[in-house]
Amino acid sequence: MSEKQAGLLSGWRGLVGRFSVAVISLTLVAIVLTGYLFTLIDDLRVNRVVNSVLDEQLAHLPNTALTSVELNPTTKGVSIIASVDTPQILEPYMAKVIEEHLSAQLGQPVQLFMRCKVTKVISATGSTNIRPYLNLDGKVSHVQLTPPMALLQQAEQIAREALAGQDYLHLDDISLVELDSGPVLVMAIQSPREPSAERVENFQKFLQERLQNSNIQVGIRRISTSEVSAKGPVILGAAHYGALDEGQRQIQAQIESLLTRSIMDKSNFYVQAIDAAPAGESWIVRGLVAGPNVLSPADIKALQDAVKRELNQKVDLKILSRVELEVGEEGYQSPPIR
Structure with a gap:
């Protein structure tokens, strides 16, 4: 082999060596980026599933809005803290139902914590408009409020209107009980006096007329209060x-x-x-x-x-x-x- 050929061969070997290092480096970077991309895609999938399940479950509740979601992977699955605006503290059984839905959709164990911020939503006097459920982006959800929850939301609006001029009466809370005979609205009020059956009956008729539902029944739960x-x-x-x-x-x-x-x-x-x-x-x-x-x-x-x-x-x-x-x-x- 001539000296010229030997030099050319040595140059090619050096070039190939340098390219090999570059290829290996690029391969390693590609592997790292691919792993990161898969992790990112998985995180996005988890976020999408979590938000979808929470929206589906919470949209059936009156005056409720999802405000934030925190995801924390653990060795046993994923821990989720969901913050919601709600007119009353959610019951533990409801958190359990949502937790089971999340676990089934994600295919891994889930620990769900609901951070409830108690808020009340009212509309203008004479209105029975229902505020739709708002998702994490502040957009109206496509999930419709169920008829019982719509009834509960409208009834609370009307009850607050009716009690607005009663200085000694205060509506604390309202809940709905579904019986075979029809819906029963149980209203917890603060009052120094026991309401008469006649006044409860008059209010019940008033609600039935406003909501155009003659099956509605009203029960008053009085919280005795005094002011000095x-x-x-x-x-x-x-x-x-x-x-x-x-x-x-x-x-x-x-x-x-x-x-x-x-x-x-x-x-x-x-x-x-x-x-x-x-x-x-x-x-x-x-x-x-x-x-x-x-x-x-x-x-x-x-x-x-x-x-x-x-x-x-x-x-x-x-x-x-x-x-x-x-x-x-x-x-x-x-x-x-x-």
Whole structure:
């Protein structure tokens, strides 16, 4: 082999060597990128499946929105934290159902944690519009709200409208129970007084008319509450927090004092609370009284006449009169306010 041929062969060997290193390097990079690409595709698939299952399950709930999802791979599968805006804390069984759906779709064990942020969604007075479910992108989901959940959402809107002018009533929560006889809406309210069956019936008819469903039934679950200001137990908010001038304050004190003395002049009667608030040219007065018997309509008229006679003030007096006393060896005492 000539010297020229040997040099040419050596050059080719060097070139091939350099290309071999480059090819090997590119192969290694391709393997790494391919692995990363597969991981990325798998992560995207997992994200898509998780979001799809959560949307499908949560879209059936009223006033609920998925706000964020956190995925954390573990040695045993995947841990998921789903944050949702919801009108009430989701029940553990619901999280279990969603968790099982996720595990079946992903083909691996799933630990699901639901982070619930309690929110309430209302619309304008007179409206029964339903806000659709919003997915993680803030877009309206194609999954339709089920009829029971739509009914629940509309009923809550109407109930809040109806109670808007009732200062002493507050709607805490509303739930739906499906029975063979039809839907039953159970409403938890805060109120110092037990609602009468007549008022519940009237509200039930009102709901039936607004929702055009005569099968709806209403149940009221009362949470007993009491409110006390520096003046005392609150019966009429206007008597405690109203913008009364000095003259009105004096008349208020005189009316309340006269009625308290007149009632407690009766043997073993106790005035637990009494509130007077101006209403135009007259006064509204409400009170809580406990005693050995109930005050009669004649007693109420006599008390109103006494205020008119002694203070020259016209009053509309109504008393919640209870037959109740606390009894001890020392005698009778006023029972606890409830």
